[in-house]
Amino acid sequence: MAWLATCSSLVLVGVLALAVQVFYFSPIDPIIIERPPPLLSASPFPINNHLQSVIKLGEGIVKDPEDICVDKHGTLYTASRDGWILRLHRNGSWEHWKNLHSHTLLGITITTQGDVIVCDSDKGLLKVTDDGVTVLVSQVNGSKLRLVDEVVEASDGSLYFSDASTKYDLQNFLLDLLEARPNGRLLKYNPSLNETCVFLDNLTFANGVALSKDEDYLLVCETWRHRCLRHWLKGEKKGKTETFIDNLPGGPDNIHLAPDGSFWVALVQATSEEMGFVHSSKLLKHLVASFPRSLGNVVRGAHKKAMVANVGTDGKIIRIFDDSEGKVMTFVTSALEFEDHLYLGSLNSNFIGKLPLRSET
Numbered sequence: 001m002a003w004l005a006t007c008s009s010l011v012l013v014g015v016l017a018l019a020v021q022v023f024y025f026s027p028i029d030p031i032i033i034e035r036p037p038p039l040l041s042a043s044p045f046p047i048n049n050h051l052q053s054v055i056k057l058g059e060g061i062v063k064d065p066e067d068i069c070v071d072k073h074g075t076l077y078t079a080s081r082d083g084w085i086l087r088l089h090r091n092g093s094w095e096h097w098k099n100l101h102s103h104t105l106l107g108i109t110i111t112t113q114g115d116v117i118v119c120d121s122d123k124g125l126l127k128v129t130d131d132g133v134t135v136l137v138s139q140v141n142g143s144k145l146r147l148v149d150e151v152v153e154a155s156d157g158s159l160y161f162s163d164a165s166t167k168y169d170l171q172n173f174l175l176d177l178l179e180a181r182p183n184g185r186l187l188k189y190n191p192s193l194n195e196t197c198v199f200l201d202n203l204t205f206a207n208g209v210a211l212s213k214d215e216d217y218l219l220v221c222e223t224w225r226h227r228c229l230r231h232w233l234k235g236e237k238k239g240k241t242e243t244f245i246d247n248l249p250g251g252p253d254n255i256h257l258a259p260d261g262s263f264w265v266a267l268v269q270a271t272s273e274e275m276g277f278v279h280s281s282k283l284l285k286h287l288v289a290s291f292p293r294s295l296g297n298v299v300r301g302a303h304k305k306a307m308v309a310n311v312g313t314d315g316k317i318i319r320i321f322d323d324s325e326g327k328v329m330t331f332v333t334s335a336l337e338f339e340d341h342l343y344l345g346s347l348n349s350n351f352i353g354k355l356p357l358r359s360e361t
């Protein structure tokens with residue numbers, strides 16, 4: 001019977017090793033979510049598949065264009081996964097403008113001065129001009145920026161930008177989802193003083209940032225919480241933060257002000273039925289974190305559909321466009337309205353989608 005004893009001790013050692021691996025070396029410190037956020041299919045709007053009728057811009061030239069901006073001449077800019085800042089001129093020609101030699105570029109905006117500001121999730125907030133690239137901010141008060149995500153300029157020249165997680169970088173952002181703690185923050189850069197401060201802290205994956213038309217408030221998206229917060233910059237509520245919209249049918253990614261004062265927010269499916277189950281148990285979270293490849297499987301939904309919502313200043317959804325089966329676009333991360341068209345960026349496409357808005361309304 002010695003073999004049985006050997007066998008059981010082997011099994012015991014195996015179980016112990018696994019337990020140590022799973023708990024002691026777990027990369028995450030998770031919290032439980034009792035009521036996981038809804039799936040895209042929980043949208044209160046009927047499926048319309050409007051995003052299946054986009055015109056594809058720059059197909060094969062751009063790669064995973066997470067965000068888009070347009071300058072005062074109508075030139076469109078995007079940051080491609082291969083490190084290029086590309087621009088699309090009004091005459092339809094694409095230009096490989098600047099190569100930033102980075103695979104971690106996300107949000108992009110253009111200042112009133114004409115400088116392009118790019119979020120390099122690893123390196124920080126960058127300023128790109130014809131003359132070259134400057135790192136504006138790579139740390140705040142001694143803490144390194146780990147996942148710089150989106151930026152918007154205020155009329156006084158300040159840059160509000162998000163650091164989605166102080167704990168996990170872009171390669172490990174799904175661990176942040178699993179942990180589900182408010183590891184993110186919104187920062188404010190003052191270019192005349194060359195100073196950065198933490199403007200809002202404890203945000204759950206701080207992602208898109210937008211200013212209202214009159215700049216009386218700003219919005220910041222908390223992707224894993226399926227909500228956007230409103231922080232008042234002016235008026236009697238100045239300094240107060242409140243929920244602007246919650247229970248969104250997807251995780252809000254980038255958000256952009258529309259010409260009429262409403263907002264376009266891209267919604268990504270960052271959950272699944274399995275993920276809802278995982279969220280209910282710390283043990284499951286530690287287990288999944290030990291086998292990170294399984295994490296990709298429980299949130300693969302982002303790669304299967306796309307959705308964008310137009311939200312009014314009252315925080316109510318006005319309309320939704322989707323591609324419910326991901327036939328043409330999936331993982332749409334950005335929707336920018338310009339001259340009666342919606343320009344759509346995505347982390348899973350090799351083109352920018354262009355959708356005429358008039359015929360859809």
Ligand SMILES: *[C@@H]1O[C@H](CO)[C@@H](O)[C@H](O)[C@H]1NC(C)=O
Nearest residue numbers: 088089090091092093094095
């Ligand atoms: C398009 O416009 C850009 C910028 O003005 C210019 O550099 C480029 O040569 C033009 N391309 C064509 C094909 O006209």
Ligand SMILES: *[C@@H]1O[C@H](CO)[C@@H](O)[C@H](O)[C@H]1NC(C)=O
Nearest residue numbers: 140141142143196197198199
């Ligand atoms: C910088 O960090 C220190 C220590 O964590 C803290 O006491 C201080 O208030 C911080 N300063 C700012 C401007 O955030």
Ligand SMILES: *[C@@H]1O[C@H](CO)[C@@H](O)[C@H](O)[C@H]1NC(C)=O
Nearest residue numbers: 136137138139193194195196
């Ligand atoms: C801005 O401040 C950072 C440190 O916070 C410094 O590295 C950088 O050189 C400064 N830039 C300018 C233009 O002074």
Ligand SMILES: *[C@@H]1O[C@H](CO)[C@@H](O)[C@H](O)[C@H]1NC(C)=O
Nearest residue numbers: 166182183185198201202203
């Ligand atoms: C917010 O985060 C800071 C550290 O960034 C922490 O000290 C503080 O307790 C947090 N506040 C809440 C309400 O969780």
